[in-house]
Amino acid sequence: MDFVGLPVPYTMKPRRISEFLIESAIFLAGTISILFVVLIFIFLAKEGFALFRTVSLWDFLAGKDWYPISYPPRFGALPLILGSVWVTLGAILISVPIGVACAVYIAEVAPHWLREILKASVEFLAAIPSIVLGFIGLVTLVPLVQSLFNISTGLTALAGSLMLGFMAMPTIVSIMEDALTAVPRSYREGALALGATHWQAIWRVVMPAASSGVIAAVMLGIGRVIGETMAVMMITGNAARIPTTLLQPVRTMTATIAAEMGEAVQGSPHYASLFAIGIVLFVITFIINLTADFFLHREK
Amino acid sequence: MIRINPRITEKLAFAFLFFSTLLILVPVFLILVLIFKDGLPALSWEFLASYPRLGMRAGGIFPALLGTVYLAAGTLVFSLPIGILGAIYLSEYAKDHGFKRVVEVAIINLAGVPSVVYGLFGLGLFVIFLKFGASLLAGSLTLGIMSLPVIITSTREALGTVPKSFREVSLALGATKWQTIRRAVLPNALPGILTGTILALSRAAGETAPILFTVAAFYLPKLPQSIFDQAMALPYHLYVISTQVPNVKLSIQYGTALVLILLVLAMNIVAIVIRARFRKRKLW
Numbered sequence: 159m160d161f162v163g164l165p166v167p168y169t170m171k172p173r174r175i176s177e178f179l180i181e182s183a184i185f186l187a188g189t190i191s192i193l194f195v196v197l198i199f200i201f202l203a204k205e206g207f208a209l210f211r212t213v214s215l216w217d218f219l220a221g222k223d224w225y226p227i228s229y230p231p232r233f234g235a236l237p238l239i240l241g242s243v244w245v246t247l248g249a250i251l252i253s254v255p256i257g258v259a260c261a262v263y264i265a266e267v268a269p270h271w272l273r274e275i276l277k278a279s280v281e282f283l284a285a286i287p288s289i290v291l292g293f294i295g296l297v298t299l300v301p302l303v304q305s306l307f308n309i310s311t312g313l314t315a316l317a318g319s320l321m322l323g324f325m326a327m328p329t330i331v332s333i334m335e336d337a338l339t340a341v342p343r344s345y346r347e348g349a350l351a352l353g354a355t356h357w358q359a360i361w362r363v364v365m366p367a368a369s370s371g372v373i374a375a376v377m378l379g380i381g382r383v384i385g386e387t388m389a390v391m392m393i394t395g396n397a398a399r400i401p402t403t404l405l406q407p408v409r410t411m412t413a414t415i416a417a418e419m420g421e422a423v424q425g426s427p428h429y430a431s432l433f434a435i436g437i438v439l440f441v442i443t444f445i446i447n448l449t450a451d452f453f454l455h456r457e458k
Numbered sequence: 459m460i461r462i463n464p465r466i467t468e469k470l471a472f473a474f475l476f477f478s479t480l481l482i483l484v485p486v487f488l489i490l491v492l493i494f495k496d497g498l499p500a501l502s503w504e505f506l507a508s509y510p511r512l513g514m515r516a517g518g519i520f521p522a523l524l525g526t527v528y529l530a531a532g533t534l535v536f537s538l539p540i541g542i543l544g545a546i547y548l549s550e551y552a553k554d555h556g557f558k559r560v561v562e563v564a565i566i567n568l569a570g571v572p573s574v575v576y577g578l579f580g581l582g583l584f585v586i587f588l589k590f591g592a593s594l595l596a597g598s599l600t601l602g603i604m605s606l607p608v609i610i611t612s613t614r615e616a617l618g619t620v621p622k623s624f625r626e627v628s629l630a631l632g633a634t635k636w637q638t639i640r641r642a643v644l645p646n647a648l649p650g651i652l653t654g655t656i657l658a659l660s661r662a663a664g665e666t667a668p669i670l671f672t673v674a675a676f677y678l679p680k681l682p683q684s685i686f687d688q689a690m691a692l693p694y695h696l697y698v699i700s701t702q703v704p705n706v707k708l709s710i711q712y713g714t715a716l717v718l719i720l721l722v723l724a725m726n727i728v729a730i731v732i733r734a735r736f737r738k739r740k741l742w
Contacts, residue, residue, distance in 0.1 A: 177636050181551070187540045188547025191564040191610070194603055198571060201582035259478035267472055268479075276479065278730070283486045285657075285726050287664025289693040290715050293700045294489050297708070327482050357468035378570075385572025387667040388693075392701055412574045412667070419578075419671050424586070436578040440571060447570035451563060 202440055206433030209233065213427070218434060224398040224409075226418065226428040233431045237400045239438070241315070241408035242384055244401050245394060248319025249326055249383045254376055256323075257330030261375075264331070265338040266360050277335075284328035292389035295321040300393055309405055313395030316404040321389055326379040333378055333454075337371020338364060370453045377450035381443050387412040411435045493716050500713025514677065514699050515706050519714055521681055525594075525689035526663050526721070528682065529673065532598025533605055533662045538655060540602075541609030548610070549617040550639055569607035574667040576604045581671040595685040597673025604668055605658040612654020616647035649736035653729045660725035664718060666693040676702075692718050 209218065213233045221234020264276050299321060304312030341364050349359035365372075395407025396417060415432050422429040504518055511517035552558040571579075580600030590596040620643050628638040644651075666674075674694035682689040696714045699706045 173634070177634055180636050184543045184547045184551060187543030188552060188561060190540060190544060191561055191568055191606065194606070195564045195567050197583065198575070198579045201579050201587070202575070205578075205582050256478045256481050259475045260482050263472075263475035263479045267475055276483070279483050279486055282723070282726065283482070285660060285664075285722050286486075286489070287666070287693055287718055287722060289664070289666045289696050290493070290718055291489075293696060293711065293715055294492065296700060297711075298492070324482070324485060331482070355464045355468045357471045358464060361471070381570050385570075385574070387572065387574040388697060392697075412572060415574050415578065416667055416670055419581070433578055433582070436575050439575050443570045443572060443575075444567055447567050448563070451566050 199437075199440065202433055202437045206430055206437045208425075209427055209430035209434045213431075218431070219438075222400060224414075226422075226431060231427060233427065233434075235411070235431075235435060235438070237398045238409055238411045238414050238435065240400050241394070241398075242410040242412070244315050244404065244408055245318040245322060245390060245410055246380055246383045248315060248404055249322035250376065250379055252319060252323030253326040253330055253379055253383075257327045257379070258334050258372060258375065260327070261331045261334035261338060262360060262365075265335045266364065267356075280328050280331050283324075284332075288325065288386060288389045289392075291321060291325060292392035295389060295393040307405055311395060311407065313393060313407050314405050315394060315401055315408040318390050318394035318408070318410075319404065321393055322383045322386055325386060325389065326382045329382045330375045330379045333375040334368070334371055337368040337374070340371075341367045370456055374450045374453045377446050377453070381446040381450070384410075384446075385412060385439065385443055387416050391416050411439055415439075490719075493712060493719055496709065497712035497714075497716025500709040501716060505713055506717070509679075510677065510695075514695075514703050515710070519692065519695060519717060521678060522690040522692045522695035522714075523717065524681060525673075526692040528594055528689055529597055529601060529669065529691060530659050530663045532594055532685070533601040534655070534659060536599055536602030537605040537609055537658065541606050541655075541658075542613050542651060544606070545610045545613035545617060546639060549614045550635075550643070565607045565610055568603070569611075571604075572667075573604065573665055574670075576600055576668040577671050579603075580668060585672055591686065592671070592673055592675075592688050593686045594673055594682055594689050597669045597689070597691075598685075600668045600672045601662040601665065604665070605662050608658035608661065609651075609655055612657070613647070613651045616650025616654065617643060619650065620646045649732050653733045656725050656729040656732075660722045660729075663725070664693055664722050666691075666697055669694060692721070 213221075218233055218235055219239070220236055221232065222236050223232040223234045224237050225232040260276075260280070264273055264280075268276060295317065299317050300312035302312065303309075303314060303317045303320075307316075345363050345367055346359050349363040350356070354362065390410050391413035394410065394413065396409040396413055397407035398409045398414070401408045415435055418428070419432050422432055506518060506523060507520050508518035509520055510522075548558065548561060552561070577600065580596055580603075584590045584596035584599050585592055588596075590599075624642045624646065625638050628642040629635070633641065669691055673689055674691050675688040676690075676698055678688065678690055692714065696711070696718060699714060700711050
């Protein structure tokens with residue numbers, strides 16, 4: 159010891175103080191996530207609630223006209239909400255069956271050497287920036303949809319759904335795979351010992367045991383899709399009217415914020431309305447994440 | 459009732475599973491091939507090191523590339539210390555189960571907030587309320603908060619893999635709790651922390667929506683001089699030249715997409731290599 163001979167308080171003090179400081183910092187950093195969630199809501203509300211001085215909440219959520227810069231402006235967000243719902247619905251219908259099947263293949267069927275390659279590829283898909291996928295969608299998928307259905311433009315809800323379904327795959331596959339891996343080995347062994355085929359064991363025993371994982375995967379897939387911005391803005395056409403088929407252009411909530419914030423005057427009702435859409439998105443994803451978390455933790 | 463031979467059902471089912479897997483992987487592969495095939499011809503030293511010219515229809519991407527590097531560095535500065543300390547709190551200090559759950563739920567929600575909402579938040583808090591203006595500082599802070607959940611989660615996982623006995627031995631030798639964490643736990647969790655951090659940064663570097671209103675500039679004739687300046691960024695630049703500016707050559711668009719993909723891919727590969735190397739070296 160370097161400090162032998164010095165009175166105890168002198169050796170202890172600096173260390174005690176630095177220890178106290180670092181542990182305070184740790185506590186602060188540990189709880190700061192809560193602060194940030196609250197701050198996000200506060201700052202969305204601070205800018206967004208100004209809208210409701212001129213427009214009622216009902217007219218905002220259920221209004222059918224979104225003409226933010228005409229005079230007088232109309233702030234009916236229903237076309238945008240429905241745009242998000244349509245695109246999300248289409249994406250989930252595409253990605254859930256395929257994503258769950260892929261997860262089952264990776265977790266239960268694929269030989270070991272192939273498993274790691276498949277997992278890495280799916281992870282890589284998750285790493286591709288959404289702007290790159292939007293660009294690729296714009297130059298490949300959009301013309302394809304246009305010629306396939308012989309319509310005037312390929313910038314449609316369908317193109318958005320296809321691309322977003324693709325983009326949601328990594329989320330769905332990885333959560334589903336975790337849920338499948340969490341099913342005890344003995345379940346499979348028991349089923350196989352009773353004479354079930356490999357598939358019967360998967361279908362009748364493993365899948366039901368991992369069912370809450372399916373629900374969590376669907377929920378978080380929805381969360382991923384409804385929050386996606388750049389890709390969806392580039393390929394869905396951005397027409398703010400209520401869609402009746404998937405082959406029409408739609409405008410989602412996220413795309414509206416990203417496309418219009420640049421031209422909205424700070425402090426204007428238009429500006430506030432974009433923050434109000436942000437509140438709607440925040441509340442939706444908040445509920446989705448809480449629900450998914452509930453299903454993921456129920457198992458344990 | 460007709461009974462189908464279970465062996466045949468199994469064959470059909472596995473064929474379906476395999477086909478679904480292909481439906482995901484083949485497009486990934488095709489996208490890569492497409493970007494490399496059409497992007498490589500545009501790639502040159504000049505493309506990386508020169509400014510855009512002729513209204514971005516010619517020239518290179520240097521300011522955008524540099525802006526993205528600055529933003530990634532800024533994100534790292536803000537999110538790494540808070541992320542690591544936050545993870546240490548959850549893994550080593552938090553005792554009260556109920557409060558810990560609240561923190562966990564907050565982190566899960568932060569991870570789920572749409573990126574464009576982060577952009578709004580950054581605009582409201584950093585750009586307007588704190589008067590940073592659209593700047594590297596505001597953009598880095600926004601991306602930093604967005605990256606926190608990833609860094610906290612992966613660091614916490616890495617800390618969790620360090621055996622309990624390491625801590626017990628250190629404490630038994632008279633080390634304090636923080637000394638134990640710093641000397642016995644953190645060094646052994648370092649590879650996992652590095653991996654998670656690099657993955658978080660690669661995501662931040664590719665994001666567009668959070669920087670739209672907080673930092674990204676359409677075009678700047680000179681480089682940012684301080685953290686209070688706006689900057690161009692690679693993802694936003696790709697957005698601009700593929701949708702906002704008419705008649706940009708496809709090769710320039712593909713070239714920009716390729717550089718962005720290579721940047722993200724390189725970071726991911728580094729992360730995977732670190733993970734794989736240290737996994738082998740682990741002695742416990």
